[in-house]
Amino acid sequence: MTEDEFLAALRLQAVPNIGDLTAKKLITHCGSPTAVFQDKAQHLLKIEGIGKMTLKGLHDPNYAHEAESEFEFVSQEKLDYSYFMDKTYPDYLKHCADGPLLLFHRGNIDLKNKKIISVVGTRNITNYGSAFCEAFVEEIAPLHPIIVSGFAYGVDITIQKLAMEHGLQTIGCLAHGLNQIYPKAHKKFVSKVKENGGFLTEFWSTSNPDRENFLKRNRIIAGISEATLVVESAEKGGSLVTADLANGYNREVFAVPGRFSDKYSTGCNNLIKRQQAHILTSAAELVYHLGWELEAEDAKTPIQKQLFVQLDETEKSIYSYLQSNGKQLLDLVAVECRLPIFKVSSTLLSMEMKGLVRALPGKLFEAI
Incomplete structure (x- = not known):
C-alpha cells in the first residue's frame, strides 16, 4: 500500500465512530481508504449500516492531525505494517470479520508456515x-x-x-x-x-x-x-x-x-x-x-518413510516394541519401554516426521 493510502487508513482508525468492521465496509464500497475521504457524504450514507453518527468526524482536522502524528512515528521507528488486504497480513486473520484494519509489527515475523x-x-x-x-x-x-x-x-x-x-x-x-x-x-x-x-x-x-x-x-x-x-x-x-x-x-x-x-x-x-x-x-x-501428521515439514508433500534411517536407542526400543505388538497406547509404550511419557511422546512425534510411526485416535500409535 502507498504512503497516501496508509495515512488515509490511519485517519479512518482515528475517527471514534468508525471501527474495523465499518472501516472495511467503507473501503470495500469506495475502493480504497483515500477514496472514502473523496466520496460525498450522501453517497456514503446509502451504504447499509452507515448513518450520520458514523460519519461524524470523518473530515475533522483534529483526527487528521492525530493520524499524521502516528504516521510520523511509524516512519521514524521504521515499523513494519500490514493492511488487511496486503499479502503480508496474516491469512487466518483475514477470515475474521472484525480483524484489525492495520497491524504494526517488529522483528522477523514470517507467517509462510501455516502451522x-x-x-x-x-x-x-x-x-x-x-x-x-x-x-x-x-x-x-x-x-x-x-x-x-x-x-x-x-x-x-x-x-x-x-x-x-x-x-x-x-x-x-x-x-x-x-x-x-x-x-x-x-x-x-x-x-x-x-x-x-x-x-x-x-x-x-x-x-x-x-x-x-x-x-x-x-x-x-x-x-x-x-x-x-x-x-x-x-x-x-x-x-x-x-x-x-x-x-x-x-x-x-x-x-x-x-x-x-x-x-x-x-x-x-x-x-x-x-x-x-x-x-x-x-x-x-x-x-x-x-x-x-499427514503433512511434511514443507506442508506440500506427504511424509514418506525414510529407508535406512538412523535411529537412536530410544527410537529403536519404541519402534521394535510397536513392530512386535501392533497398535499400542502411548502410556503402555512408556511402561513397556521403561521410558517417561514425555520422552515417549516427543520421540513418537519425531518418528512420525520420519515416516516410521502413525498416530491413531485414542492416543494409539502403530509402526508403519
Missing part, C-alpha cells in the same frame, strides 16, 4: 502448567510451528521462552503501542523474541496497556492461528475469552485438564465439560486433530 498455534493461560502458572508447557514444546518442536501468545506473566512468557529455546518462531501480541513493553519485567526478552519472531499490535503509540485493550487484543491471538490451547485458567479469565473468540471463529480449541480441586484447572475443565475444547494431554493429540 500456527496460540497458547494462553493464567498469569499464575503452577508447576503442573510449567511441566506441561515443557513437554508440549519438546514434542511439537519437530514440526516447527509458530507459537503465538500475549507476552504476559505466567503461561504466556513460559511458552514463548520455551519456543525460543527450541528454535521456534514466537509472536507476542501486545495490548499497547510498539513504543513500550508491558510488563516492564519482560524487556529482557525483547531482543530474543525479535530474533525468533517478533511483536505485533493494532494499537498506536498513544495507546497504553489498559484493561479493555487486553480484551480487544485477545481476538488477534484467537484469530491469527489455526488453534488455541488453554494450558491453565481459573474459573474466569482472559484466556477463556480468547477460547470463546476462537470458537466463534470456528477454530479448534484445546484445554489441558487438571484435578477438580486445582483452582487454575477449573477453567480448562469447564471448557472440556461444556464441549468448548478438546481435552489435550500431549502434543500428539493436537497434531492428530489438526491433521498435521
